[in-house]
Amino acid sequence: MQVESGAFVEKARAALTDATLQHALKHIKHGFVEARAGAAARLPGFEAMRDRARDIRAHTLAHLAEHLERFEANVTALGGHVHWAADAEEARAIVVRLCREKGARTVTKSKSMVTEEIELNPALEAAGIAPVETDLGEYIIQLRHEKPSHIIAPVIHLSKDQVADTFHAEHPKYGFTERLTERPALVREARAILRERFLKADVGITGANFLVAETGSAVVVTNEGNADLTASLPDTHIVVTGIEKVVPTLADCHTLLRLLPRSATGQDITAYVSFFTGPKRAADLSGPSSFHVVLVDNGRSSMLGTEFEEMLRCIRCGACLNHCPVYANVGGHAYGSVYPGPMGAVLTPSLAGIDKAGHLPNASSFCGRCEAVCPVRIPLPKMMRHWREREFERHLSPAPMRWGLGLWAALAARPALYRLALGLASRLLRGRATKGWIGRLPLAGAGWTGGRDLRAPSGGTFQQQWRRRRGG
Amino acid sequence: MADSREQILGRLRRFARPEVDLAPAPPPPAQAGAILDLFVERLGAARATVDRAAGLAEVPAAAARYLAGQNLPARLRLAPGLAGRLDFAATPLTLEDGLPEADGIAVLTDCLAGVAETGTFVAASGPGSDPRLNLLAETLIVVVATGRVAASYEDVWRMLDGTPRLVGFVTGASRTADIEQTIEWGAHGPRRLHVILCDETP
Structure with a gap:
């Protein structure tokens, strides 16, 4: 294959x-x-x-x-x-x-x-x-x-026109020399050619x-x-x-x-x-x-x-x-x-x-x-x-993805460090935002913002909110 | 090659799980309303046209009427199952022989059964039937006996003794939507399908 x-x-x-x-x-x-x-x-x-x-x-x-x-x-x-x-x-x-x-x-x-x-x-x-x-x-x-x-x-x-071009290039040898443009005519021509093939196979x-x-x-x-x-x-x-x-x-x-x-x-x-x-x-x-x-x-x-x-x-x-x-x-x-x-x-x-x-x-x-x-x-x-x-x-998988996942895994296994990094990252992101949206990210984030904006983080990290709600 | 057979089956047997069970098959979906009405409605949905005949004697006139209405030549080829059983003397139709290899040929055929579920007719190969005619015709007229219209596909198999080489469930004319997902009729087989529902079984 x-x-x-x-x-x-x-x-x-x-x-x-x-x-x-x-x-x-x-x-x-x-x-x-x-x-x-x-x-x-x-x-x-x-x-x-x-x-x-x-x-x-x-x-x-x-x-x-x-x-x-x-x-x-x-x-x-x-x-x-x-x-x-x-x-x-x-x-x-x-x-x-x-x-x-x-x-x-x-x-x-x-x-x-x-x-x-x-x-x-x-x-x-x-x-x-x-x-x-x-x-x-x-x-x-x-x-x-x-x-x-x-x-x-x-x-x-394919478009109908591409099919028309293909038939026009390949069918003259069977006596069909006109370039057809309409679907019913294209189907009729293929039917006539294939009918002969069916009967002779x-x-x-x-x-x-x-x-x-x-x-x-x-x-x-x-x-x-x-x-x-x-x-x-x-x-x-x-x-x-x-x-x-x-x-x-x-x-x-x-x-x-x-x-x-x-x-x-x-x-x-x-x-x-x-x-x-x-x-x-x-x-x-x-x-x-x-x-x-x-x-x-x-x-x-x-x-x-x-x-x-x-x-x-x-x-x-x-x-x-x-x-x-x-x-x-x-x-x-x-x-x-x-x-x-x-x-x-x-x-x-x-x-x-x-x-x-x-x-x-x-x-x-x-x-x-x-x-x-x-x-x-x-x-x-x-x-x-x-x-x-x-x-x-x-x-x-590609090296940057492996590094990224490796970095995330290292952080996720160390709660204190994870909280610190997340807090820092969300402050940095907020700093780049205009009216709550981020238009361009550096490094790996550029791929994401190449086609769309990213909502800026607000209201604290998930863990902060969780603690607040559970405590309150 | 015998080795491949054993090798493949051996691997399949290794992963067989005899404990995986399957509940008995539920009945086919129930069809609401009268079977014949549903059959006619679904034939329409499949873009087939429908006429009625009280007996086989009315079939030749019905076929002639259809061809004239479509502005088609008054010529017809008969499926083996109908040959010698219909009288065309009172119609303008000329009967021809041979396979409908060329364009523009109309074929009149009988069939095994109809299926109301989807407006389908069923043709089976056998001593009285040559599937090539149905496939090569440009216009196909099918006589379906009202007494042999089943509710669902499963019922059709019970009308058969054994399994013929070809059992074909056919719904509407031959078509293709390969070019720009737009339906064109008469891809290889019939461009138009006409059903004569006949109260007498051929």
Whole structure:
């Protein structure tokens, strides 16, 4: 998993002054935040359903081997195949081998974050197999050689004009030479080009939003219907997904499916919710003759039994991104990981290592909105704090921060000295204030006052007030 | 690879906690009001149009009426489950064969069930059904039997014997909001969806 989170600070700063990006990010509020609130309010019992969803996911993780084995047995009984990949390299090798066995030249893909995580496309290309992303957003970023900036809205960072430029640069080779400017025309053009790809593909690769243990089904949700075309037209369907996606029963799956689109886009349901179970049956009129599921671990099993286990409950709805004030201001690319926002700040260090993703748990205001909207109630802020602790223990945090914390710890352990220093500091601060506000602080404080004023201390320190009130 | 399977499962088993229990599943959310009314209301919310037919004999005329009303060509392809069961002689419609690979083709299909909860129709693969037609059509007309409209998704699985290769819950037409979070219809599949609620089960 390629991670470039070391440059978070620089990238975030650049993002804040990128006018096109800032305009594009404005769509989050109406498109996602308000839409989710409306959908949650329309469904009676939404909060109780979140409790149930949390319990289903927690139970699944506590019995993960059992559910995966049941899933595997059901897929195998229908003539499908289940493959186990310990890491990204093994997962790529399995998919490339399956494609080669079919003599595949082109592969259609429906949007899958796990295939982004394991960087499947470059491996397919290196093997002479052309992957075609069919989700419109993924198709656009594939043309632009970019990574998705949001786990459910890959091109949320782009304007319509940028999409128009991209199509105008890439589509003349298919006979589309005019630069289109309107959204419906852009969608029509992509539809025409991708329709040909769907019909010619040798293999279809999808992810899975869920795997159902009791039936051996892979469940995929889309609005475009591209996963269905990917899975139903070619002769081979390969599902690539994480080991944590399994749920015990169809009923459990439907509970989670009621929460996923409402939390993600504010839809009661996506246009397509499809359960794919095994290959074509003898009496079926169409469908792939082979069905493969690649179960990817890639660091997930090492999260079990740690303070990050609850992250494996995640159903990838993106609500924590949409409600995060940091994400809404800097967008997804600043995070330097295919998993951005609060869920990415916890998951990326778990999968790629804290040494590679150290900035991410700090890219948070700890406002708690991510946890407040998470459909499976993952305590994201708590886990970001755990990562900060680990970062500190491993001496990965910046030196001034370490000195500052060291100084504070030394003072806090010596009450008399602490009182003296605090009294001195508050007198100094009052001295710098104009009308109760401080406009500029020196040293580490400059970062704070760079963007806002600080209220001058008044009425004594907390300890002084405490003593006064308790005494009085 | 067999090694990876054992290695992964071994680690999962080490962290298994058999004592973590899950209470029995609560019933699906109750739907207020009459199921059929709710189904029609939710179809509207999903931007599907709805017509009624007392029996299968009325379906051809209803399909012709819809296509004419939309200014669409009077041509139609039939799903295998309806082939030979409808009489189009009294309509101006021409029936065609083959997959609707090109633009602008209308398909008339039956389906397994309807779901009132979200105005959803459910299609399952099988001897009488080819899912490719529904996915490739630009205009999709679906006959939903009133006797097979369920309150919730869970009820639909009880209508099935085993698990078909594809069970698809479809709500409204194909769409995308990838460009500037604005909905455009007809992303890859149907641009428009019309439901004929039929009192006779095909």
